[in-house]
Amino acid sequence: MEQGPAGKGALAPTEEVGRSRWTWRRGPVDGPAVVFDLDGVLSNAAARQHFIKAPRPDWESFFSASADDPLVDEVAALLGLLAPALAVVLLTARPARTGPLTISWLARHDLRWDLLVTRQDGDYRPARHFKQEALRDIRSRRLDLKLGFEDDLRNVEMFRSEGVPCLYIHSGYYD
Numbered sequence: 260m261e262q263g264p265a266g267k268g269a270l271a272p273t274e275e276v277g278r279s280r281w282t283w284r285r286g287p288v289d290g291p292a293v294v295f296d297l298d299g300v301l302s303n304a305a306a307r308q309h310f311i312k313a314p315r316p317d318w319e320s321f322f323s324a325s326a327d328d329p330l331v332d333e334v335a336a337l338l339g340l341l342a343p344a345l346a347v348v349l350l351t352a353r354p355a356r357t358g359p360l361t362i363s364w365l366a367r368h369d370l371r372w373d374l375l376v377t378r379q380d381g382d383y384r385p386a387r388h389f390k391q392e393a394l395r396d397i398r399s400r401r402l403d404l405k406l407g408f409e410d411d412l413r414n415v416e417m418f419r420s421e422g423v424p425c426l427y428i429h430s431g432y433y434d
């Protein structure tokens with residue numbers, strides 16, 4: 260395990276697991292957990308969707324603009340109300356290079372989390388394939404995923420096919 264950039268002072272431990280990068284807020288945890296997506300679930304990415312419209316999607320601008328995303332207030336409130344004993348996993352298809360930006364955003368909005376899972380830079384698989392692999396890795400580390408929150412129905416279906424209940428949050432990005 261290595262010390263990686265965490266933003267806001269503290270150095271969060273990171274590790275490479277399969278084709279994902281894991282950042283632990285305070286070190287590894289296990290036990291019952293919930294898993295949240297970021298874009299369209301906790302972060303409101305509506306104002307930057309135009310960056311990834313065809314014919315020339317600009318992914319760098321799309322990801323860097325995430326620093327200014329507003330919170331999805333209702334989901335943030337729900338997260339804050341969950342039992343403190345639950346581990347909070349953030350599973351996002353954002354690339355690993357967005358880790359420091361993402362961790363700063365989480366700190367700015369005072370959101371609780373224990374593990375942030377991003378995908379390795381250069382992994383362009385459909386998000387549901389990345390997330391399916393990551394989900395299996397997470398469960399193999401004794402994190403018992405009780406419930407997921409997703410705004411992409413393809414990911415919702417993938418969660419359910421893996422036996423993890425998943426609540427659909429409507430973002431409107433995937434209509």
Ligand SMILES: [Mg+2]
Nearest residue numbers: 296298299410
């Ligand atoms: Mg999403």
